[in-house]
Amino acid sequence: MNRRFLAKLILAFLILILNDFVKFVEPVVLTFIVFVFILYIFYDEINLKKIRIDQLIRQYQQEMNIVNKESSLRTKQLESIISNINFPMVLIDQHAQILLVNDNFLKLNNITEIKQLNENSPLHSELRNFMREAFLKEISNQKTMSIHQQDYSALSIPIYENGRYMGCLYIFQNITYILERERIQKRFIADASHELKTPVSAIKGMIEIINRPNFNDEEILRDFHQQIEIETKRMENIIQDMLTLSRNTAKNVLLNIENFNPYQLINDVIRSQQSNIQQKLLHVENNLSEHLVIEADRDKFYHIFSNLLSNAIKSSTQGTIRFESSMDDRFLSIKIQDEGVGMRASEIPYIFERYYRIDESRSRDTGGSGLGLAIVKTYVNAHQGTIEVNSKVNIGSTFTCNFPIRIVNKA
Numbered sequence: 001m002n003r004r005f006l007a008k009l010i011l012a013f014l015i016l017i018l019n020d021f022v023k024f025v026e027p028v029v030l031t032f033i034v035f036v037f038i039l040y041i042f043y044d045e046i047n048l049k050k051i052r053i054d055q056l057i058r059q060y061q062q063e064m065n066i067v068n069k070e071s072s073l074r075t076k077q078l079e080s081i082i083s084n085i086n087f088p089m090v091l092i093d094q095h096a097q098i099l100l101v102n103d104n105f106l107k108l109n110n111i112t113e114i115k116q117l118n119e120n121s122p123l124h125s126e127l128r129n130f131m132r133e134a135f136l137k138e139i140s141n142q143k144t145m146s147i148h149q150q151d152y153s154a155l156s157i158p159i160y161e162n163g164r165y166m167g168c169l170y171i172f173q174n175i176t177y178i179l180e181r182e183r184i185q186k187r188f189i190a191d192a193s194h195e196l197k198t199p200v201s202a203i204k205g206m207i208e209i210i211n212r213p214n215f216n217d218e219e220i221l222r223d224f225h226q227q228i229e230i231e232t233k234r235m236e237n238i239i240q241d242m243l244t245l246s247r248n249t250a251k252n253v254l255l256n257i258e259n260f261n262p263y264q265l266i267n268d269v270i271r272s273q274q275s276n277i278q279q280k281l282l283h284v285e286n287n288l289s290e291h292l293v294i295e296a297d298r299d300k301f302y303h304i305f306s307n308l309l310s311n312a313i314k315s316s317t318q319g320t321i322r323f324e325s326s327m328d329d330r331f332l333s334i335k336i337q338d339e340g341v342g343m344r345a346s347e348i349p350y351i352f353e354r355y356y357r358i359d360e361s362r363s364r365d366t367g368g369s370g371l372g373l374a375i376v377k378t379y380v381n382a383h384q385g386t387i388e389v390n391s392k393v394n395i396g397s398t399f400t401c402n403f404p405i406r407i408v409n410k411a
């Protein structure tokens with residue numbers, strides 16, 4: 001028989017006898033009996049509901065597990081994206097707690113472990129101020145800052161969800177190289193216009209004189225032709241040197257390393273300047289070891305010693321120019337010694353600066369632009385080498401280049 005039907009029968013029976021029953025039984029006991037009956041009547045439904053609630057809880061737990069798995073997968077994906085991105089990055093939540101951070105950001109702040117960030121975080125002060133301001137104002141901001149001698153472009157991106165501020169993402173891009181290139185370009189344009197102005201105005205002046213209606217002096221014409229040729233050659237050299245310098249700083253010179261014999265290289269350098277050597281009746285000696293073979297960039301070596309020889313020739317009116325070499329386990333030193341005009345000790349520190357010429361008038365006569373030694377230093381440094389100068393006025397100069405390079409053959 002249906003349990004609910006049976007219960008109703010009992011309840012009806014109870015109500016019928018209630019009046020008499022109350023007389024014998026205490027009301028508390030009666031209430032208890034009624035409660036037990038009600039429980040009995042609804043037991044099935046309660047049980048059913050409990051089973052349903054259990055099922056719902058299980059379902060909810062399963063869904064939560066899926067959501068948790070998905071969210072931890074997404075966090076892992078985000079973490080791996082952020083850690084693989086080359087820029088320092090950090091993501092903080094609306095309570096200024098760090099959610100995600102990559103190693104590059106830690107390195108930028110000289111931090112080894114993430115936990116140091118949440119302690120008394122030793123962030124770089126300018127970076128910290130930038131982060132704090134962007135976080136408090138909830139703004140997208142961009143600022144260039146210098147951290148450990150490097151230039152960074154800092155970017156803040158506030159994050160909103162359904163209009164609610166959820167935190168801020170910060171990205172720092174190292175722009176040192178870009179700014180350096182900009183500086184080089186600006187300097188190149190300024191240097192080029194400054195350096196080319198002099199020969200251009202000289203040529204312009206001569207052409208104006210030649211173009212005068214009654215000009216017919218053959219001798220001056222010949223002289224002007226010669227000077228125009230010299231000035232043009234000078235401009236060509238300046239442009240060539242400036243292009244070399246604008247492309248190359250010691251950091252970005254690309255070396256093309258090969259095996260070569262420096263004795264032969266110096267012979268080639270001397271041969272290329274033979275006419276200037278003979279004109280001045282100078283004597284040039286190549287005292288390098290004939291069978292020496294080294295590993296270095298041949299073209300850059302050629303440029304270095306060609307510049308140094310041209311300086312030695314320009315500074316000498318007589319005497320001998322000598323190339324010598326010496327070496328130990330790690331270094332090859334090649335020096336060039338002249339018996340020319342020499343330099344005062346106070347001038348030596350400046351000669352490697354661009355456009356520095358000790359005697360402007362003499363250097364102009366010799367056609368120099370003051371870029372040669374700047375290029376020499378760039379190329380020596382690109383080989384991790386150093387260059388030393390010893391000089392005495394009216395006695396002569398010695399330039400010594402020391403290269404920590406591999407010597408393939410000493411014999």
Ligand SMILES: Nc1ncnc2c1ncn2[C@@H]1O[C@H](COP(=O)(O)OP(=O)(O)OP(=O)(O)O)[C@@H](O)[C@H]1O
Nearest residue numbers: 311312315351357358363368369370371372373397
């Ligand atoms: N061997 C040397 N003896 C004396 N002075 C020198 C010697 N080498 C260089 N100098 C001085 O250093 C200056 C700078 O040399 P650098 O080679 O840079 O320029 P430059 O020879 O004048 O021009 P460029 O090499 O660009 O044609 C020279 O103008 C000269 O005054």
Ligand SMILES: [Mg+2]
Nearest residue numbers: 307311372373
């Ligand atoms: Mg020079």
